[in-house]
Amino acid sequence: MIVIRDVPDRFHGFLSSVMLEVSPNVFISTRMNPGVRTRVWEVLRDWHGHDPQGSLVMVWRDLNAVGGIGISNLGDPPRELVEADGMWLVRRRAASLGNAP
Template identity: 75%
Template sequence: MALVMVTTRDVADRFRGFLASVMLEVAPGVFVSPRMNPGARERVWGVMRDWHGQEPRGSLVMVWRDLNATGGVGLAQLGNPPRELVEADGMWLTRRSKPPKAL
């Protein structure tokens, strides 16, 4: 089990209410769980993904320790702009993806 952190920005109140029921809100819109197992993490993220699909406003980011991922950090996100972890000259950086160009 590893520390899981979720940050929210401009989401409906139900997102924050649900997260507060399963995690500790340490700052406005920042939730942590010191020992969340992968199954619980996936279920929590599934609820967030379903709700965000129904009401796609704001953004959510979940991070956790994942030794098989880039930099040892698992990263899931909903909303814009999407980000990814990349290695550059031995450092880990966060890169924002560019939105698709309009036709």
């Protein structure tokens, strides 16, 4: 599964060509093998490196990973993933404490 947020239109078009969009900006593929998943992520990573706008999060079943879930992200997700005692926890990022105008 890949979830996108505030990325250029070409990300949406590319993902629509290789995955099923089950909800706005949420793409799934039940039969994507590791090689295809890696190639899709390489394309997205390359594009995001040239135009670092928005964020993308990919999750997949990985029995060797924490909680049995592999997670990759690009950009600045609004939440932070933290591994604790063999499972993933989600923590909201604290607002920066600066002298804002």
